[in-house]
Amino acid sequence: MTASKKTALYERHINLGAKMVSFAGYQMPVSYPVGIQKEYSAVRNDVGMFDVSHMGQFSIIGDGTLDFLQKVTINDVSKMKVNEAQYSAMCYPNGGIVDDLILYRKSNGYFAVINASNIEKDFDWLKQNLTGDVELENLSDEYSLIAIQGPKTRELLSQFTDADLHIPFYSYIDAEVCGNKIMLSRTGYTGELGFEIYGNHIAVQEIWDSLIDTGEVTPAGLASRDVLRMEMKYCLYGNDIDKTTNPIEASLGWVTALDKGDFIGRDVIAKVRENRPNRRLITFVMEERGIPRQGYEIQVNSENVGIVTSGTQSPILNCGIGLGYVKRGLNKSGNEIDIIIRNKPVKAKIVKPPFVKNTSLME
Amino acid sequence: MNIPENLKYSKDHEWSDTNNDVAVIGLTDFAQSELGDIIFIEFPDIGDQIFIGDTIGTVEAVKTVADMFSPLSGEIVEVNENLEDAPDLVNSDPYGEGWIIKIKLNKPKELDLLLDSKSYETLIK
Numbered sequence: 191m192t193a194s195k196k197t198a199l200y201e202r203h204i205n206l207g208a209k210m211v212s213f214a215g216y217q218m219p220v221s222y223p224v225g226i227q228k229e230y231s232a233v234r235n236d237v238g239m240f241d242v243s244h245m246g247q248f249s250i251i252g253d254g255t256l257d258f259l260q261k262v263t264i265n266d267v268s269k270m271k272v273n274e275a276q277y278s279a280m281c282y283p284n285g286g287i288v289d290d291l292i293l294y295r296k297s298n299g300y301f302a303v304i305n306a307s308n309i310e311k312d313f314d315w316l317k318q319n320l321t322g323d324v325e326l327e328n329l330s331d332e333y334s335l336i337a338i339q340g341p342k343t344r345e346l347l348s349q350f351t352d353a354d355l356h357i358p359f360y361s362y363i364d365a366e367v368c369g370n371k372i373m374l375s376r377t378g379y380t381g382e383l384g385f386e387i388y389g390n391h392i393a394v395q396e397i398w399d400s401l402i403d404t405g406e407v408t409p410a411g412l413a414s415r416d417v418l419r420m421e422m423k424y425c426l427y428g429n430d431i432d433k434t435t436n437p438i439e440a441s442l443g444w445v446t447a448l449d450k451g452d453f454i455g456r457d458v459i460a461k462v463r464e465n466r467p468n469r470r471l472i473t474f475v476m477e478e479r480g481i482p483r484q485g486y487e488i489q490v491n492s493e494n495v496g497i498v499t500s501g502t503q504s505p506i507l508n509c510g511i512g513l514g515y516v517k518r519g520l521n522k523s524g525n526e527i528d529i530i531i532r533n534k535p536v537k538a539k540i541v542k543p544p545f546v547k548n549t550s551l552m553e
Numbered sequence: 554m555n556i557p558e559n560l561k562y563s564k565d566h567e568w569s570d571t572n573n574d575v576a577v578i579g580l581t582d583f584a585q586s587e588l589g590d591i592i593f594i595e596f597p598d599i600g601d602q603i604f605i606g607d608t609i610g611t612v613e614a615v616k617t618v619a620d621m622f623s624p625l626s627g628e629i630v631e632v633n634e635n636l637e638d639a640p641d642l643v644n645s646d647p648y649g650e651g652w653i654i655k656i657k658l659n660k661p662k663e664l665d666l667l668l669d670s671k672s673y674e675t676l677i678k
Contacts, residue, residue: 220589220616221590226615481592502616
């Protein structure tokens with residue numbers, strides 16, 4: 191058992207009174223003294239800031255990089271221009287998901303951002319599949335990462351940079367913020383307008399401090415982040431996707447470029463798409479009081495038809511919401527299902543995602 | 554962490570305040586802080602006969618769910634209905650407005666099994 195790592199912002203979380211938990215091998219803030227609900231509201235209405243330095247970063251450069259990435263990821267990397275970002279996944283030959291990731295195209299190569307819990311596994315997987323003239327480097331310990339999210343983020347950040355912050359969703363710029371050179375990416379995991387800042391530890395510490403000092407930014411932890419991402423139906427690796435789920439059943443068909451040529455897992459995934467998956471990831475709302483949790487059974491007419499993969503209470507809808515898999519044919523929105531909560535069926539209804547609409551995401 | 558001296562505590566992080574043979578039961582400050590924002594509480598039914606250690610309800614918080622275990626034996630005589638609309642009282646005032654149930658004790662001697670504030674403080678350290 192190795193001791194949990196600390197991010198460069200650890201001391202700041204402690205000083206802010208955060209409740210820390212061990213997550214993916216890191217000591218991370220789960221919530222701050224204001225509580226999850228207020229952190230949530232800050233992100234939906236104002237500005238919230240997350241330390242997500244536990245996430246992993248790989249640099250992938252060399253003349254063979256495009257061919258390599260086309261082989262190991264499922265989205266079409268050839269479509270990316272410099273300064274663009276792309277959501278994607280890596281799959282095993284059987285179609286199961288190794289990890290989901292964000293890929294950035296830089297002027298000299300690519301930069302991949304992966305889940306903290308999968309850093310070693312992903313690195314080994316990529317190394318194992320490495321082809322000619324590709325240089326792969328794990329930079330996870332060198333980067334800090336913060337996510338600044340909420341409808342007022344652009345307004346707030348503009349006080350600290352001369353850069354034009356009207357950049358397209360899923361793109362990035364190299365910018366100077368608070369006198370530090372960082373990578374400013376218009377991405378996030380909340381469904382709101384927001385930016386993620388990748389930089390060295392000192393740079394990110396200084397930016398964190400400057401933003402906190404404004405008094406207009408609410409530090410937010412993993413618990414509120416989880417609620418925010420569920421409301422948007424953003425998958426979490428280890429919950430909604432893993433090595434036993436394929437991209438088609440996980441509704442990641444939109445990032446699966448079957449027409450780009452061969453890639454690892456393509457044959458199986460193409461067959462799944464052709465024959466339709468045996469199960470589908472659905473989103474549902476509770477119609478009676480109850481909170482769905484990962485692992486709860488889903489039933490229709492007292493028959494087991496699936497399993498909950500993520501669930502919480504939605505502050506906006508003021509009811510329980512969840513993600514889960516159900517058997518093929520049962521996944522239509524409007525369908526009534528039962529969630530088994532402590533041996534009792536509790537009524538729920540399948541709905542179209544996302545749970546929260548008209549957010550500031552594209553503003 | 555607030556641990557009032559006049560209360561008795563269980564290892565499952567409930568407090569009891571006994572007056573005659575009726576005990577008011579709630580969650581400790583430590584418990585509410587560990588659970589985080591509480592969304593609702595499932596109560597037992599009034600009139601339920603319960604034994605020490607029986608489940609007397611479930612606390613649903615944003616990030617987790619926890620069962621409450623009765624620190625004492627007796628009959629459920631009252632539940633805090635205010636928590637239906639304001640479950641966050643358990644977070645904001647765990648020893649006051651956030652009380653959870655009242656039990657009419659049938660074995661008051663069981664109070665000797667509970668911890669005093671000092672022992673409870675040691676437990677959560």
